[in-house]
Amino acid sequence: MAVVTSTPDATQAPGPVRRTxxxxxxxxxxxxxxxxxxxxAPIVFVLLIALRTFxxxxxxxxxxxxxxxxxDGFAGALADGKVGRALANSAIVTVFAVAASLALASAxxxxxxxxxxxxRRTLLLIMLAGNLLPPQILLIPVSRIAQDLGIYDTLFxxxxxxxxxxxxFYTFVLHGFMRALPTEVFEAALLDGAGSGRTFWSIVLPLCRPALAALAALATTWIFNDLIWAMTVLRTEAQFPITAALLNLQGGFSNSWNVIAAGxxxxxxxxxxxFFVFQKQFVSGLLVGSNK
Known part of the structure; x- marks a missing residue:
């Protein structure tokens, strides 16, 4: 018995092209x-000013x-070493603050x-409500508390x-992510004899890596660029982070726009x-849960 096979007609119009x-x-x-x-455009504008002479x-x-x-602008900004010291202060504060914040928030x-x-829901809402308060109304209380504790004018x-x-805020974000983790993962860990600490360290934290990377990038930007809290709890110029140092730089070189732009x-x-190092993790952390 012969089997008849049909071949596609070469003159048949091709179907719509599907995009990958x-x-x-x-x-x-x-x-x-x-x-x-x-x-x-603003970045290029500032760069051109920094590369021009006074x-x-x-x-x-x-x-x-x-x-x-x-x-000359970069040489003027880095001449007295204040900008370099301020960068070191900002790096110290950012590293320790980000590490401590994410460690406590994840736990x-x-x-x-x-x-x-x-x-627990009330506790979470109270923790989140603290971020809704305008920081301007807390400047004097925070300054007084730092003085009473004896830590005023220190990076600590x-x-x-x-x-x-x-x-x-970090706890609120991680709480939503951890609640979405499959229950079967924790049941399997319990059957294997893993305790709460081992489950948290070996299972939960690796699964939360995208969220932690996204929060680390955000926290680094917020803390490194902060000015209001630095001016609240710091007084000595040697303790200033980079944002406060730039404010002083603008006062000292009010007409030298190339020096200010370079700084x-x-x-x-x-x-x-x-941001560029953690770009992939940052984007994946923002998209977590979008396909669930």
Missing amino acids: PGSRSPWFHVVMIPFTILWL DDIAARGLGALPGSLSL AAYALSRFRIPF ALVVVQVGFGLG SLVAAVPTAIV
Whole structure:
């Protein structure tokens, strides 16, 4: 018995072309190009000012293109070492504050999400409500508390303040993520004899890595760029972070726009590096739960 097979007609019109999940329409790039230029324009403007000399800016104004390029602005910003010391202070505060905040927040979120703690929802809402208070009404109380504790005008005081005011938000985010973890994972860990501490360290924290990376990037940006709490609990210039040092730099070089622009660019480099390093984890952390 002969089997008849049909071959596709070469003259048949092809069907619609399906895009792969990773492909994008060219119109996406056409639309995003103006937004990219708009976003990069201030950075390019500040960079051009930083690369100009003071005489060039004074003679031709800020809006003119540079007649010649120079690194005098960066040399002036880094000349006395105050900007470098301020960068070191900001790095110390940021590293310790981010590490302490995420460590405490992950432990608190794990306890609130996996154990039957009385009034745990109320506790979570109280922690989150602390972030809704305007910081301006807390400046004097925070300053007085730091003085009473004997930690005023120290980097430790700034670390404590940053941890205290960021802990509620970080706990709230991690609590929602940990509650979405499958219950079967914890049941399997319990059958294997893992206790609460082992489960938290070996299972929960690795699964929370995208959320922790996203929060680490956000916390680094917030803490490193903070000015209001630095001016509240610090007084000595040697203890100032980079934001307060830039404020003093603007006062000392009020007419030297190239020096101020150079200092601003130097201050922006660390947070930019952190964002680009954790970019993939940051995006994946923001998209966690979107496909559930």
